[in-house]
Amino acid sequence: xxxxxxxxxxxxxxxxxxxxxxxxxxxxxxxxxxxxxxxxxxxxxxxxxxxxxxxxxxxxxxxxxxxxxxxxxxxxxxxxxxxxxxxxxxxxxxxxxxxxxxxxxxxxxxxxxxxxxxxxxxxxxxxxxxxxxxxxxxxxxxxxxxxxxxxxxxxxxxxxxxxxxxxxxxxxxxxxxxxxxxxxxxxxxxxxxxxxxxxxxxxxxxxxxxxxxxxxxxxxxxxxxxxxxxxxxxxxxxxxxxxxxxxxxxxxxxxxxxxxxxxxxxxxxxxxxxxxxxxxxxxxxxxxxxxxxxxxxxxxxxxxxxxxxxxxxxxxxxxxxxxxxxxxxxxxxxxxxxxxxxxxxxxxxxxxxxxxxxxxxxxxxxxxxxxxxxxxxxxxxxxxxxxxxxxxxxxxxxxxxxxxxxxxxxxxxxxxxxxxxxxxxxxxxxxxxxxxxxxxxxxxxxxxxxxxxxxxxxxxxxxxxxxxxxxxxxxxxxxxxxxxxxxxxxxxxxxxxxxxxxxxxxxxxxxxxxxxxxxxxxxxxxxxxxxxxxxxxxxxxxxxxxxxxxxxxxxxxxxxxxxxxxxxxxxxxxxxxxxxxxxxxxxxxxxxxxxxxxxxxxxxxxxxxxxxxxxxxxxxxxxxxxxxxxxxxxxxxxxxx
Amino acid sequence: xxxxxxxxxxxxxxxxxxxxxxxxxxxxxxxxxxxxxxxxxxxxxxxxxxxxxxxxxxxxxxxxxxxxxxxxxxxxxxxxxxxxxxxxxxxxxxxxxxxxxxxxxxxxx
Numbered sequence: 001x002x003x004x005x006x007x008x009x010x011x012x013x014x015x016x017x018x019x020x021x022x023x024x025x026x027x028x029x030x031x032x033x034x035x036x037x038x039x040x041x042x043x044x045x046x047x048x049x050x051x052x053x054x055x056x057x058x059x060x061x062x063x064x065x066x067x068x069x070x071x072x073x074x075x076x077x078x079x080x081x082x083x084x085x086x087x088x089x090x091x092x093x094x095x096x097x098x099x100x101x102x103x104x105x106x107x108x109x110x111x112x113x114x115x116x117x118x119x120x121x122x123x124x125x126x127x128x129x130x131x132x133x134x135x136x137x138x139x140x141x142x143x144x145x146x147x148x149x150x151x152x153x154x155x156x157x158x159x160x161x162x163x164x165x166x167x168x169x170x171x172x173x174x175x176x177x178x179x180x181x182x183x184x185x186x187x188x189x190x191x192x193x194x195x196x197x198x199x200x201x202x203x204x205x206x207x208x209x210x211x212x213x214x215x216x217x218x219x220x221x222x223x224x225x226x227x228x229x230x231x232x233x234x235x236x237x238x239x240x241x242x243x244x245x246x247x248x249x250x251x252x253x254x255x256x257x258x259x260x261x262x263x264x265x266x267x268x269x270x271x272x273x274x275x276x277x278x279x280x281x282x283x284x285x286x287x288x289x290x291x292x293x294x295x296x297x298x299x300x301x302x303x304x305x306x307x308x309x310x311x312x313x314x315x316x317x318x319x320x321x322x323x324x325x326x327x328x329x330x331x332x333x334x335x336x337x338x339x340x341x342x343x344x345x346x347x348x349x350x351x352x353x354x355x356x357x358x359x360x361x362x363x364x365x366x367x368x369x370x371x372x373x374x375x376x377x378x379x380x381x382x383x384x385x386x387x388x389x390x391x392x393x394x395x396x397x398x399x400x401x402x403x404x405x406x407x408x409x410x411x412x413x414x415x416x417x418x419x420x421x422x423x424x425x426x427x428x429x430x431x432x433x434x435x436x437x438x439x440x441x442x443x444x445x446x447x448x449x450x451x452x453x454x455x456x457x458x459x460x461x462x463x464x465x466x467x468x469x470x471x472x473x474x475x476x477x478x479x480x481x482x483x484x485x486x487x488x489x490x491x492x493x494x495x496x497x498x499x500x501x502x503x504x505x506x507x508x509x510x511x512x513x514x515x516x517x518x519x520x521x522x523x524x525x526x527x528x529x530x531x532x533x534x535x536x537x538x539x540x541x542x543x544x545x546x547x548x549x550x551x552x553x554x555x556x557x558x559x560x561x562x563x564x565x566x567x568x569x570x571x572x573x574x575x576x577x578x579x580x581x582x583x584x585x586x587x588x589x590x591x592x593x594x595x596x597x598x599x600x601x602x603x604x605x606x607x608x609x610x611x612x613x614x615x616x617x618x619x620x621x622x623x624x625x626x627x628x629x630x631x632x633x634x635x636x637x638x639x640x641x
Numbered sequence: 642x643x644x645x646x647x648x649x650x651x652x653x654x655x656x657x658x659x660x661x662x663x664x665x666x667x668x669x670x671x672x673x674x675x676x677x678x679x680x681x682x683x684x685x686x687x688x689x690x691x692x693x694x695x696x697x698x699x700x701x702x703x704x705x706x707x708x709x710x711x712x713x714x715x716x717x718x719x720x721x722x723x724x725x726x727x728x729x730x731x732x733x734x735x736x737x738x739x740x741x742x743x744x745x746x747x748x749x750x
Contacts, residue, residue, distance in 0.1 A: 603746040605681075606673055613669055 005051045007065050007082040007135055010092065013043040014127035021124065025117025034107050037120035041103045041127055045096040052089055061085050061487060062201075064137060071140075078198060081137035087488035090335060091134045091267055094342045098259045099127050101462035105350050106251040108458035109357060119159060119249065126152035130260055134267065139188055139198040142268065146184070146232065149261045150177045156256060157248040169244035176241040180231015187224030190217065204274040214278045222275055222282035225268065226289075233265025234316045235323060236293045240551060242316055246308040250353030253308060258315050258349050259342035266322040266338055270331040270489050277329060277490065284414070287327020291421040294320030296548070298428035302435070303544045306363050307352045310436050314389070315345055317425060321404055324422055328415060330407035331489040332482035336474075337400035343473045344385035344397060347466035351382035354459055355440060358452040365436060370445040374452040377460050379441050384467035386437045388474075390430040390512040393505075399474030401426065402505050409504055410493060419504075423511050430515025438523035657698040664691035678733070678740040682726055689719050 017040025025033050055061055062085035071078040084092075103123060110119050129152055133145025150173075158170030188198065194217055195203050207213060229235070234242035245257045256262070269276060269286065276282055294317045301313035318341050325334030356363055358375050372379045388395040391402065405426075409419040454460070482492045522529045534541040543549070600611070664687060671684030693712045700708025734740055 605742045605745070609672055613673065 004065060005054060005063060005084065006047065007051065007063075007084060008067060009047045010044050010051075010096070010135065011128045011131040013047070014040045014124040014131070016040060017124035018121045018128060021117050021121035025121055028117065030111075030116055033117045033120055037124055038100075038103055038107070040124050041096065041100045044127060044131065045100045048089075048092045048096045051084055052093060055084070055086070055089055061089075064201075066137075075196060076192070078138060078140050080141065081199075082135040083137040083200065084135065085488040086485050087267075087270060087335065088134050090339060090485065092131065094339055095130050095134060095260045096127070098342050098346050098466070099123075099130075099255055101465055102251050102255040102259075102346060102350065105254075105353070105459050105462040106249075108456045109251055109353055110249060111456075113249070115159070119156075122152055122155045122159070123252075123255070126156065126256060126261070130264075133264055137199060137201070139191060139200065139272075142271070143184065143188060146228070146264060146268070147181065149256070149264060150174065150181070150232070153177075153245070153256050153261055156252040157245045159248055159252065163247070166247040169241075169247040173241040173245050176238050177231045180228045180238050183224045183227025183231070185228075187221050187228065190221045190224060194221070200271065203272075207274050207278060215281065218275060219279040219281050222272075222279045223285060225272065225275075226282060226286055229265030229269055229323075230289065231265075232268075233262050233319045233323070235265070235289050235319060236296060237550075239293060239297065239316050240554060243309050243312045243547075246306070246312050250308065250349055250356060253312070254346045254349030254353070257312065259346040262315060262319060263322065263338045263342065266319065266326060266334055269323075269326045270335055273326075273329070273331050273489050276326070283327050283329060285327075286323050287408075287411075287414075287418055290320045290323025290325075290327050291418050291425075292320070293317065294324060294425040295421050295428065296320075298425045298432065299544060300547045301432040302428060303541065304432075305365050307355065307365050307368070307436060307440065308349070308363055310365070310432060311345070311348050311352060314348075314429065314433065315341075317429060318345065318389070320425070321401060321422065324408055324418060325404040328407050328411040328418070328493065329490075330404065330492045332485045332492050333400065333403040333407050333478060335485060335489065336478055336481045337397075337404055340388065340396035340400040340470070340473045343466055344388040344395075344470040347381065347385040347463065347470050348389070350459070350463055350466065351378055351385065354378040354455045354463065355382070357455050357459070359447075359450050362447070362450065365439040367447040367450070368440040368445075369443045369447075370441070371452060372441040374445075375454045377454060378463065381460070381463035381467045382437070382441070384470045386433050388470040389433055390516065391426060391508055392512055393509065394471075394475065396470050396472070396474035398505075398509070399476075399478060402501075402508055403478035405508055406501050406504050407493060409500075423508060426508055427511045427515045430512040431519050434516045434519030435523050438519060442524055443527070654698065654702055658695060661691045661694040661698065664688075664694065667691075676741045676743060678730055678742055678745070681742060682723075682730065685726075686719060686723070689715055 017036050020036050021028075021033055025036075028036075051063075055063075062083050064081060064083050066079045066081040068080050069077060070080045103120075106119065106123065110116055113119065126149060129145045129148025131145075133142055133149060136142035136145055154170045154174040157173050158167050160166040161170075191198060191203065195206055197203060197206075227238075231238045242257060242262065246253055248257070276286070297313045297316035297320065301310050301317065304310045304313060318337070322334040322337050322341070325331070325337060354375070355368065355371060355378060358371070358378065359368065362368070384395070388397040391398045401422075405419055405422045408415045408422055411418065478492075522533075546552070602608075668684045668686075668688030668691060671687065672681055675681050675684065693715055696708040696712045696715070700706065700712075730740065733745060737745060739745070
């Protein structure tokens with residue numbers, strides 16, 4: 001019971017890898033850098049697996065390890081403590097498991113790149129912060145991990161910093177996340193003000209002891225925290241950074257911007273579910289934002305031509321699904337989808353990376369085609385996530401997505417609307433993913449210059465493992481999964497019948513097949529149709545290719561005014577005119593005073609002597625005046641003395 | 642009492658002080674208007690000795706030995722000053738070949 005699991009090893013091994021590679025990597029040979037990075041993430045994975053095995057003993061979870069006090073101020077105590085429960089375990093398995101696979105893949109993918117050591121030290125840094133985020137026993141430590149993964153994300157998006165677009169994308173991600181983090185921080189302050197603690201178990205205990213606490217300030221806290229989640233998990237309206245984040249190397253997109261970091265928002269909501277449970281309004285907001293994001297991003301994904309951008313919008317859309325699950329308090333379904341999504345979306349990105357690698361850096365779907373025969377292993381491993389994300393049985397996405405849609409459907413009349421939106425988004429998902437699949441792998445090559453070559457086995461190995469996980473990852477079943485998670489995230493809402501569940505599954509699968517058929521029709525059978533459709537609906541097509549003009553709207557409403565205020569008001573008026581003017585004024589006074597006083601310093605010895613004598617005379621007069629005056633009978637004392 | 646009477650009867654106190662003041666003012670004026678460094682230096686000595694005279698006068702007047710002791714201190718300082726000052730004057734003359742204070746102004750901006 002009191003066995004230490006040495007949970008601290010899970011984050012600290014990658015951190016050691018980060019330090020070694022970050023400080024010495026430049027001088028080390030590539031093989032040593034690789035060994036350090038892989039061993040660090042493998043070690044972390046092994047500790048997690050050890051903890052996983054341990055967790056099957058009865059009554060050992062949640063397992064708390066406290067390493068010391070961090071902040072002590074008055075009645076406030078914040079410990080550095082890690083908590084291992086079922087939720088953290090699932091998340092850790094995903095993070096370290098997928099993370100390790102992507103590390104292996106990166107060895108092949110990044111082999112020719114400049115700054116190989118830098119890449120791996122950042123990757124390990126990310127693993128460190130992500131595991132801290134997952135293991136944190138209180139909201140403040142979670143926030144440390146939360147900000148840390150943001151930093152790692154920024155560093156890795158801007159990995160090719162010589163490219164302006166990459167540097168800009170990094171900044172965009174960081175700044176947009178900062179907006180979300182502002183909400184998160186306010187949420188933390190409100191928690192502190194109302195509960196006096198940030199430790200999850202204590203907040204949960206206080207809430208459990210007061211069943212009458214609902215809404216009100218809890219809604220405010222929940223919504224503030226959710227603002228943080230919309231930033232980190234790329235939901236409306238803060239999703240704009242994620243598509244641009246594709247400027248980073250593809251393994252980064254797979255690890256950070258698909259499988260793990262972007263799901264931190266979902267994880268955080270589930271981690272604090274006891275709080276969200278008490279605010280039906282906040283839950284509704286989460287569900288609506290999730291539904292809106294799911295369909296909005298899926299619409300944009302329909303017409304994107306960059307293979308990674310399609311996947312980025314797909315990720316945003318799938319994150320919307322997870323929040324749909326959270327929004328009806330069916331947290332296990334969200335985590336279940338998080339897990340299966342981590343498998344198939346990481347696989348998507350790694351597969352896309354393999355395609356890009358094969359084509360020597362080409363990312364435009366319009367220039368691909370016919371890759372099925374040229375790079376068959378990549379093709380087959382890319383087919384697995386295509387089937388998984390569309391929700392075709394028996395692949396993983398079917399189980400998790402259906403569970404979410406089913407829970408939505410059960411949630412009253414509003415739930416039916418959410419379910420409908422989810423189903424439409426599923427149709428769109430199926431369409432855009434099969435579009436990608438057909439464009440990239442079927443038909444004839446559209447670029448005669450291309451000479452694709454299959455990727456090395458360090459890249460294909462992880463693809464095969466992840467394909468396997470994408471296929472079987474859902475067989476666990478939501479019922480067993482929810483039962484396993486129950487101690488850490490509460491029961492999923494009940495009330496449906498198995499008949500209804502089957503019916504809804506049939507609808508979802510039908511919709512997925514319909515999406516497939518449309519994609520087949522448009523991009524395989526009658527390839528002239530997409531152009532005709534675009535010509536037929538020019539406005540709709542233009543709006544979609546321009547991503548609903550959101551970037552332009554933000555630029556017009558927020559960025560430009562902010563820049564204008566910064567430049568004209570803050571720079572010119574405040575800085576140049578007021579502060580600069582004040583500085584010039586002070587300097588002018590000093591100059592003028594100096595010019596006047598300078599005349600004293602004539603350098604003439606006798607003038608100095610004269611001043612000295614004059615001064616002595618004046619002092620003498622002052623010293624003697626009272627005696628002289630009193631001797632002459634004049635009273636110079638002040639009245640009253 | 643007896644000696645006080647003696648002084649008052651022989652030379653009044655004020656005369657000594659007046660002489661001291663006159664010598665001091667001569668020193669100041671000399672210091673201010675003379676250009677030769679050695680004369681300036683002598684003027685300083687003159688002022689010191691004018692002060693010495695007042696010290697001795699008051700010491701005699703009040704039958705106190707403190708004033709006399711101060712005179713010895715002043716003479717010691719004056720001797721030291723003369724030694725250092727004359728050395729500086731010689732050094733300055735060797736370097737600049739002049740002793741006019743107005744022309745020793747290399748420190749001027």
